[in-house]
Amino acid sequence: MSSAAEQEAKPLAGVGTGSGAGPLDEAGTEPGTEAGNGTQSGNGNGNGNGHPAGQAQRLMEPQVRGHAAVGRGVPGPPVWPGSSHPLGARFHQGPGGTAGTNFALWAQGAEAVEVCLFAEDGSESRCALTELTHEIWHGFLPGVRPGQRYGFRVHGRWDPWTGARHNPAKLLLDPYARAVDGDFLLPPEVYGHVRDWPQQYIADTVRDDRDSAPHVPKGVVVHDDDDWADDVRPKTPWADSVIYELHVRGFTMRHPGIPEHLRGTYAGLAHPAAIEHLTGLGVTAVELLPVHQFAHEDHLLRRGLRNYWGYNSIGYFAPHAAYSSSGTAGQQVGEFKRMVKALHAAGIEVILDVVYNHTAEAGELGPTLSLRGIDNRAYYRLQSDQRRYADYTGCGNTLHAGRPHVLRLITDSLRYWVTEMGVDGFRFDLAAALARSMHDVDMLSPFLAVIAQDPVLRRVKLIAEPWDVGSGGYQVGAFPPLWTEWNDRYRDAVRDFWRGALPDVRDLGYRLSGSSDLYAWGGRRPYASVNFITAHDGFTLRDLVSYESKHNEENGEAGRDGTNDNRSWNCGVEGEPEEGTDPRIAALRRRQLRNLLTTLLLSTGVPMLVAGDEFGRTQGGNNNAYCQDNETSWVDWSLLEDPSWQALLALTRRLLALRRDHPVLRRRAFFSGRSQGADGLRDLAWFTPAGAEMTERDWYAPAGSVGLYLSGQDIPGRDERGRQVTDDSFLALLHAGDRPVAWTLPGAPWGRAYELVLDTSREDQAAAPATVHRGGGSVTVPARSVLLLKVVGGDA
DSSP: OOHHHHHHOOOOTTOOOTTTOOOOOTTSOOTTSOTTOSOOOTTSOSSOTTSHHHHHHHHHHHHHHTSOOOOOOEEOSOOBOOOSOSSEEEEEEOGGGOEEEEEEEEOTTOSEEEEEEEOTTOOEEEEEOOEEETTEEEEEEETOOTTOEEEEEEEOOEEGGGTEEOOTTSOBOOTTOSOEESOOOOOGGGSSBOTTOSSGGGGGGSBOOSOOGGGSOEEEOOOOOOOOTTOOOOOOOGGGOOEEEEOHHHHHTTOTTSOGGGTTSHHHHTSHHHHHHHHHHTOSEEEESOOEEEOOOHHHHHTTOOOSSOOOEEEEEEEOGGGOSSOSSSHHHHHHHHHHHHHHHTTOEEEEEEOOSOOTTOSTTSOOSSHHHHHHHHHBOBOSSTTSBOOSSSSSOOBOTTSHHHHHHHHHHHHHHHHTTOOOEEEETTHHHHTBSSSSBOTTOHHHHHHHHOTTGGGSEEEEOOOOSSTTOOOTTOSOTTEEEEEHHHHHHHHHHHTTOOSSSHHHHHHHTTOHHHHOSTTOOGGGEEEOSOOSSSOOHHHHTTOSSOOOGGGOSTTOSSOSOOOOOOTTSSSSOOTTSOHHHHHHHHHHHHHHHHHHHHSSSEEEEETTGGGTOOOTTOSOOTTOOSTTTSOOGGGGGSHHHHHHHHHHHHHHHHHHHOGGGSOSSOOOOSBOSTTOOBSEEEEOTTSOBOOHHHHHSOOSEEEEEEOTTOOOSBOTTSOBOOOOOEEEEEEOSSSOEEEEOOOTTTOSEEEEEEETTOSOGGGSOOOEEETTSEEEEOSSEEEEEEEESSOO
C-alpha cells in the first residue's frame, strides 16, 4: 500500500467480523498487513512461512504497490436482520409493512460480506450483512426498491495454493440475480490476481487490489408480479415433438418482417412475423441457444470479437440483457416472459439450452466475477493441487454439482425458469460433467437423483448432451428414464450413408428405427433419441454438402478451433461454385439436402432442425462460428427469394405435415420386428432392391441402399379414448449409390399397390405425378435419392 493509502486505512465501519475475523481495513485486508501483499498462507498471517506463496508475495510487492487500493464507498442504509431464505435479492414488505429488499448469499468460507448499492452516477454505498445462518449471510435493507443495482464484496482468505481466492476489491455478481445491467468487458481490474504479472507461472497467486466495481455489470433488484393465468402450456408429448434449434439474436437480426428496433431481441422472436415462420414450418418447440446472462472471453475481446453462442454463463437466473429491446434494469425479465407467452399461444414450447457445467470465470487465470470470489473451493472442482481446476468441460473449470449448495443453485435456477419464466424444458450442455460424482460419471449421481424426484423438474422436457471432454465422459444411451439425449451416432450414420462412407447398413438400420440398441432399456422409448444431422456446433446443412474442410479463418485461431471430423462431402467442388461451374454440382447438392432432411423427418425418434437449414443457410464453411456475431451466423432470410430454396422449404413443410398426420412416423414404442397376426405382417421389415427381406448376411454386406416398411396396422398403444391406433403403411427406399437402381416392390403380404408420395430426385415435389405401382413390380430409384411410397388398396 502506498503511504497515502496507509494514511487513509481505517477499519471499515459496520462490517461484521463473521467467523472470528478481526476488523478489516478499506481494502478488505486484516490490519497489520499491506494491501495487496500477494498471498496469505494457510494460517492467514500473510507472511508465507516458507510456503511457495511467500516467494510470490516478495515478487509481487513492487507491482501491486503501484495499484490504487479499493475505495471504501459510503455507508448504506440501515440493515435489519432479514431472512436467510430465499437466496438472492427479494423485494417485499418487511417488518411493520416497510418496503425493502432482503439480501441473502451463501458464502461458506467468508469472514464478512457486504452488499454494495450503486446510484445512477456510479457512486457506491456498502452495507454489512452481519447475520449468518447456516453459512448464509443475510439482511433486510428498508427502502431498497426494484431497479436498484447491486453486488457483493466477500472478505476472506487469499491463499490460491489451497484454493481460497477471496478478494473484497472485486465486486461480485449475485449468483441469484434475476437481472443484470451492463456487460463484461474484462479489463485487468476485473481479475482477482494481477493478470499481467511478469512471471505468469505464479500470476494467479498475486492478488490484485484494484477496485473492479466501475468495470463490471451489476445485479438488479427485480419485483415481478406477472400473472400467468392466461398462459396455456402446449405440453406436446415427446413422440409428437419436433425441435427447432435457434439463436434469439441470429434468427431475428435479418428478418424483413420484424421491425428493426426489435431485431436481435426477445420481442423480435415474439413478433408475429417470426412466429408465422415457426408455425408454418410445423415445429412444436424452439430450443434457444443460451439465454442465461453470459460473458465474453478475454481472448475474443482482444481480437475484436464476442461470444455469440453464449456458452459462457455467469448469471443462472437472469435473461441475457443484450437480447432485451425494452431495457436492462429489470425490463428484460418481462420481455422474456412475453416472448414465452406469445410462443405458447402459437402452440410452441420453449426449451432452453443451459450451461451449468462451467462458468465464465474459466481457469485459475480467468476473471473473478462471482462464484470464484464467493467461495472458490466450494463451488468448483479442484485438482489435488488446489491452485488448479478440474476441467471436464474444455472451458477452464467445472462446477461441482455433487455438492449440496451447488446442486441447490442449479435446481433453484431450473425451477425458477419453469415456474416463474414459463419455459417447458432444458437441453443440458455437457450433461456428463453434471453427472460426475467424485471423478467418474455416475448415473446415480446427486444431480440426476435430485432431478428424478423433483416434482417440478421431472415433469418438463429434459435433454442431455450426453458427453463431456473428460475421461469416460462419452455416455450416449446411458442416461436414465425421464431423459432424452442428443444422439450423435444418428448424426454420424446418416452423414456417412449419404456420402457413401458406411461399410454396411447395420448402424443405419438402428438409427432409422429409433436406436433401440441404445435406448431399449429401463422403460425408455424411441423418443429418448433426439435425432439430428446438424446443430449450432459444426457445418450447416448446406455447408455439409459444400465443404469437406472447415474454413474458420475469421475466428483468428489459426485453424485450431472446430472439429476436423465433419463427415461431409462437397459433391466435387470445395465451397460455393464459381460462375460457369457445372450446374449439375449445385443440383446434386440440393438433392443431397433433400435426402438428408427426408431421412431425418422419416426416422423414428425426435427430430431436431437448425434454424435456416430448411432454406439453405450457409456459414461459408465455418464449422465453429461461436464468435461470429455477424452475417456469418445470422439467418439470411433473403435466400427465400430464390425459387430453389423456396422449394427446399416447401419440402420441409410437407415432411413435417406428413409426420404430424401419420402416427406410424411418431411411434411411442420400439418396433418388435415380429409378426403381429395370422397374415404374417410385421410392424417393421427391411428390404433389398431385389424385393427380398434382408438377411443377416445382407446387413453385413457393403451396401448403399436400404428399404424399410412401416406397418400402420401394427402400432402399439391406444388413443386417449382407448381405441387402437391405426394408420397407413409406408415403404421408404433410400439409395445413396451414384447410379439408378431397379427396385422390386414387396408383394404379399406387404401390399397390393404403392402410391408414390415423395421423390427427392425432384426439385419441386408439387409437380411430381401421383403414380401408383403394383406390388411385386419394379420401380426405378434414381441415383442418390429417397422414394417414399404409401400402401394403397389394402394390404395384400
